[in-house]
Amino acid sequence: MVNYILNHLKILESESIFVIREVAAQFERPVLLFSGGKDSIVMAHLAKKAFWPARIPFPLLHIDTGHNFEETILFRDQLVQELGVKLIVGSVQETIDKGRAIEEKGPEASRNVLQTTTLLDTIEEYRFDAALGGARRDEEKARAKERFFSHRDEFGQWDPKNQRPELWNLFNGKKRIGEHFRVFPLSNWTEMDIWQYIYMDRIPIPEIYYTHERDVFCRNGVWLAAAPFMQLKEGEKIERKRVRCRTIGDITCTGLTISKANNLEEIIAEIAATRITERGGRADDKRSEAAMEDRKKEGYF
Amino acid sequence: MSPEKTKGYLDMELLRFTTAGSVDDGKSTLIGRLLYDSKSIFEDQMEAIKLASERLGEDFINLALLTDGLRAEREQGITIDVAYRYFATPKRKFIIADTPGHIQYTRNMVTGASSANLALILIDARKGVIEQTKRHSFIASLLKIPHVALCINKMDLVNYSQEVFEEIVDDFRNFASRLEIHDIRFIPISALNGDNVVDRSENMPWYLGPTLLYYLENVHISSDENLVDCRFPVQYVIRPQTEAFHDYRAYAGRVAGGVFKPGDRVMVLPSGFVSHIKTIDAFEGSLEYAFPPMSVAITLEDDIDISRGDMIVREQNQPFTGQDLDVMLCWMNEKPLQTNGRYIIRHTTREAKCLVKEILYKTDVNTLSRLEDDKYIGLNDIGRVRLRTTLPFFYDSYKENRNTGSIILIEEGTNNTVGAGMII
The missing domain is CATH 3.40.50.300 (P-loop containing nucleotide triphosphate hydrolases)
Structure with a gap:
């Protein structure tokens, strides 16, 4: 007898594909936010599956802080070529040059917050009405209550206290002119699900997720990558370590993990044993208890 | 490891x-x-x-x-x-x-x-x-x-x-x-x-x-889905229009009930046209069968005009088709439900407008008693309501199938989701 039961990864996959297709059906100008990190790579992979053998019917958007791991950009360009989709790059440098955002000063300066302006400007310029993102509810407490279809007003703002109820598989993407939606198909995935899925589907990921030698320095208990635009503070010194990325974001705020994990099995084992969340190394979340909520309300990812 | x-x-x-x-x-x-x-x-x-x-x-x-x-x-x-x-x-x-x-x-x-x-x-x-x-x-x-x-x-x-x-x-x-x-x-x-x-x-x-x-x-959950009544609400039409897939046309969606197999004789609602399933496609290749809650793409033997909101079913086992729905409605908005009010109604991948014809009773959620004299359905109230839709819907009772028996109501103007209904 056939057993009509799917494992958890196939159920999550099916749910995400349903949501991605729903976006293509309900919106006129969707876009897929792509950072080069594992979650957005899984998103691109799911979008490819959702419309196969047709191409993904919307472009990819990368908000580029200019402070990247070089490997991420190479990986991005290769993936875009393989998928045959258009890539739009929103440049934070241009936003700064135009005077629409002011660069933070000092050794802890980050362009993380500035991305919001670039993101909202790009959404407005291209008149995108839905931006698909790879955020998960398990990664940060302000995300735990976010909907799959998350409404944004004409200023791009999120009103967490006044969200539309979301029931069954019935998603309400209705909006007024000038408003848009953020859509999160990976809402129900955990970090472990992402890694298991990458393993199950053999999805290529940038090499920096695996162990490698790199010049790093330690700040507030977090290992950061040395780079030309990173200023060292007094007492900080560059060391060479075997590290890997657990998340990939802007290089100025992405903490690295001391690790020897060289393949997906070892990464899964490492995640299973770890006692720190993946955003534990993200300097952008450490600015205050409600750092993520405040950024999200303004229109952050 | x-x-x-x-x-x-x-x-x-x-x-x-x-x-x-x-x-x-x-x-x-x-x-x-x-x-x-x-x-x-x-x-x-x-x-x-x-x-x-x-x-x-x-x-x-x-x-x-x-x-x-x-x-x-x-x-x-x-x-x-x-x-x-x-x-x-x-x-x-x-x-x-x-x-x-x-x-x-x-x-x-x-x-x-x-x-x-x-x-x-x-x-x-x-x-x-x-x-x-x-x-x-x-x-x-x-x-x-x-x-x-x-x-x-x-x-x-x-x-x-x-x-x-x-x-x-x-x-x-x-x-x-x-x-x-x-x-x-x-x-x-x-x-x-x-x-x-x-x-x-x-x-x-x-x-x-x-x-x-x-x-x-x-706890045994493998029989929680309805595996008997075949229901496939069409969500999106896939047409690559590339050289390799010149005439390819597939109907994407998530199986809402039953088990579909290539070769199955199926009927498309609302047109009533009958055809056979040619293939059930996923990125990994063609599948031998599809069941809830799988997201797949179905191709048919015949060229039929099908679009989002249509439903693929078995000829011998069809859902109800109609424009009059009796639902148990849970109200989720500060403004109370209006008799004769007009709302947008969404059911599977289909959407229309509807009119609230009648509020039959309100249920006291603490005692389960029916309040036939109290027809004020306000925020957090639950009641039995009769709706008339502008388009025919293909539905089952919620008891038979949670996917094809559920609806939401959306308020025009604000676009808020204001009600959740279970078809009786």
């Missing part, structure tokens, strides 16, 4: 359950224990909530702070919304839709219950079956949650008494005979001390049933 063990992790089942309760019935403690004992709370999270609890002047670690992430929630010490929490054991992955018991309880509980396989209801052993227990059970029954785990908590405060436990079980059974709950499991626990949560209690040797975690890991 060995490759075999990694592979083992890939083969977990998924169980979605909902919990409801107020602050003092031990719900947070119970969820905290499940998360903590399954190693799903990380050190930095623990450290952060420890600090936050201290700042709020609480002398215990308030695990609700794990997901009460919004500033307003932290300041007021309340849960505003449904919070989703995740944990896994080697056997299953769990998604908890944790709903607050006090504010907006009906709206939140209905939302949390809509996708759940199981409802976890907590009873304080000292208080027994109270109004809130009845309300939770009624909503679990109304939303057709297939399984209910009734945890009688704080057994440590009643000396782990078998008598107290059995009295509550009898009480509940009496009340529940008026509901449609088919699978209830009663478990005596102490969330605080961990009795019968993950490990068997040594304090209650008279209890021979499973621990809560064992039950959650083993």
